[in-house]
Amino acid sequence: AQSVTQLDSQVPVFEEAPVELRCNYSSSVSVYLFWYVQYPNQGLQLLLKYLSGSTLVKGINGFEAEFNKSQTSFHLRKPSVHISDTAEYFCAVSDPAAGNKLTFGGGTRVLVKP
Amino acid sequence: KAGVTQTPRYLIKTRGQQVTLSCSPISGHRSVSWYQQTPGQGLQFLFEYFSETQRNKGNFPGRFSGRQFSNSRSEMNVSTLELGDSALYLCASSLAGGLGSPLHFGNGTRLTVT
Numbered sequence: 001a002q003s004v005t006q007l008d009s010q011v012p013v014f015e016e017a018p019v020e021l022r023c024n025y026s027s028s029v030s031v032y033l034f035w036y037v038q039y040p041n042q043g044l045q046l047l048l049k050y051l052s053g054s055t056l057v058k059g060i061n062g063f064e065a066e067f068n069k070s071q072t073s074f075h076l077r078k079p080s081v082h083i084s085d086t087a088e089y090f091c092a093v094s095d096p097a098a099g100n101k102l103t104f105g106g107g108t109r110v111l112v113k114p
Numbered sequence: 115k116a117g118v119t120q121t122p123r124y125l126i127k128t129r130g131q132q133v134t135l136s137c138s139p140i141s142g143h144r145s146v147s148w149y150q151q152t153p154g155q156g157l158q159f160l161f162e163y164f165s166e167t168q169r170n171k172g173n174f175p176g177r178f179s180g181r182q183f184s185n186s187r188s189e190m191n192v193s194t195l196e197l198g199d200s201a202l203y204l205c206a207s208s209l210a211g212g213l214g215s216p217l218h219f220g221n222g223t224r225l226t227v228t
Contacts, residue, residue: 032214043118043204043219051214090157100145100208100217101170104157 002027002093006105013081014113021076021108023091031093033074034102035065038088047089050074061085086112115140118220120205126226132193135223139186139207145169146188147217148180151202160203163188192225200227 007022025031032051036044048059055067065076074091091105119138127133139146147170148160159172163182180190186207192199202224206217 034216036219041221043221044206044217045219046216049214049216092157094214096214099164099169100147100162100206100215101159101172102147102149102157102217103159106156 002031002095002103004091004093004103004105006089006091006108008108009106010109010111012111012113015083016080018077018079019081019085019110021089021091021110023074023076023105025072025074025091025093027072027093027095029095029097031095033065033067034092034094035059035063035074035076036090036092036104038090038107040087044090047076081110081112083112083114086110118205118207118218120203120220120223122223123221124224124226126228127195128228129195129197131195132191133195133225135190135192135203135205135225137188137190137205137207137220139188139205140218143207143209143218144186145208145210145215146182146186147206147208148188148190149204149206150174151204151222152200157204160190195227197227199225201225 004025013019034049035047050067088107092102121136145164147162162170166182177193182188202222204222206219208215
């Protein structure tokens with residue numbers, strides 16, 4: 001069975017500072033990897049995805065993530081955050097053979113302070 | 115293009131009652147998935163429908179059921195409601211089944227069971 005661990009439940013960060021959100025997964029098969037963001041009272045919005053190819057993936061809103069197969073990690077980074085990046089971020093994996101079922105991590109709440 | 119629409123946005127029910135939630139996917143999307151989001155358990159997969167067939171099911175009791183219609187709209191039903199069913203229920207649609215197709219989430223239905 002797959003599992004996803006987001007190592008930080010909360011990350012406070014000052015505006016214009018960089019942020020890194022850590023995600024590790026366990027799976028016995030090759031997986032697809034995703035990062036989603038959830039703003040208050042809203043659903044989830046896709047930030048980026050890794051299916052194959054280049055291990056550095058660029059997403060929306062200036063976010064990027066790096067897939068590391070040997071460390072089974074998919075950390076999310078942004079070089080300079082804005083107040084509007086305050087939200088909860090979820091890492092997720094899916095097994096290509098299991099349709100669209102996503103297994104999510106517990107989420108990381110990012111609080112950007114002025 | 116309209117996004118995923120979930121109705122109603124908020125629902126209050128009493129223990130023992132049943133409830134039906136509705137989801138209209140993005141036009142052209144044939145896969146619809148349902149997730150339950152709670153503070154304690156996080157995001158958990160309920161089931162996925164593709165072309166009116168349930169393709170995948172999570173670890174929820176049989177009180178949770180769903181269906182998909184020929185126009186890809188989906189409904190989710192929870193019978194004999196329990197207090198622990200209070201949650202945000204998220205519907206997501208995707209263009210195709212699997213192969214890393216990103217999920218597009220609706221804003222959810224917040225169910226409160228009293």
